[in-house]
Amino acid sequence: MTANASERLLQHYVDNFRRLPWRSAPGTPPPPAYRVWLSEIMLQQTTVAAVTPRFERFVTRWPTVEALAEAKDEDVLSEWAGLGYYARARNLIACARKVARRGGFPETAADLRSLPGIGDYTSAAIAAIAFGEDAAAVDTNVERVVARLHAIDRPTRAQIEQLVRDMLRSGRAGDLAQALMDLGATICRPKNPLCASCPIAADCAAFASGIPERFPLPKPKRVRPLRHGVAYWIEQRDCVWLVRRPAKGLLGGMAALPGSEWQDGPLPVRPAVRHIFTHFALELGIERRSSAIGDGWWQPLDTLEDAGLPTLYRKAVAAFLTDRSSRRRAA
DNA sequence: TAGTCGTGGGA
């Protein structure tokens, strides 16, 4: 790699700057740490397209970390509903309260790293982007870009971090992190990389090899088992009975329809919904019940969209209501 | 360390 690959990458970033709600233009003051933090948490394993409207809603409703720290758990979880990986929302609340209590965000990656929901990548990203620390923020984009740059088929995280540190230009770690991520998202893509448009193709060992896509090697995939469950539809006076799931685990803390435990074997009910989670698929049947089960609340049917249901249960509600209305038309 | 933890869009 030539010494000025970093310069060309940074220049490409400046020339092709993508304006996003949580970004500041290169050469202007950095965004507040609150906005950087919130966006980085939302963007974990989540696309820019999915995050953008949610980010706007969050910062409108809670403009500061102090405001977020004072919010009710249910309100934050409800705003997060549909975004997935709900442990992020639970950690978001815990983190906001810690930060508010200590009077603001810590300004180093090492101190940020000790906050809930902030790991190696996010701590480095916030430190670099919001506070200008020369920290190496390595996500999957950066790992792929750097692995290709050096034609490493099985990179370790420590190896990539060192190579990124070698690319750092003092005071521009934030730009470098975002430049690497943008390059990974738009040009150095997992499949069909656009090497002809790449500002550092001349430095790239994978490009020179003629098979850039081969770096890094793909992760082995695991089988996704099928599980089964039943959700209960309990309706009285134009309200439906909802419950809150246990605080930890899958969909932890989220609003839900009550229901059976989910099991491996099939159930004697027709599945109404098929939903894909990260490591298993679920077929969910819907069964009417007459009396409330467990702790919960009566949610008016006409406000069900605002109940903060995660996607599985939104799909179940939609399936039930569609099915009922079509049966009523037939009757 | 490998499993857990969502969702939606594109190929």
Next chain:
DNA sequence: TTCCCAAGACT
């Protein structure tokens, strides 16, 4: 349809 995978963290 099926598969991949997107600014990871936690245990």
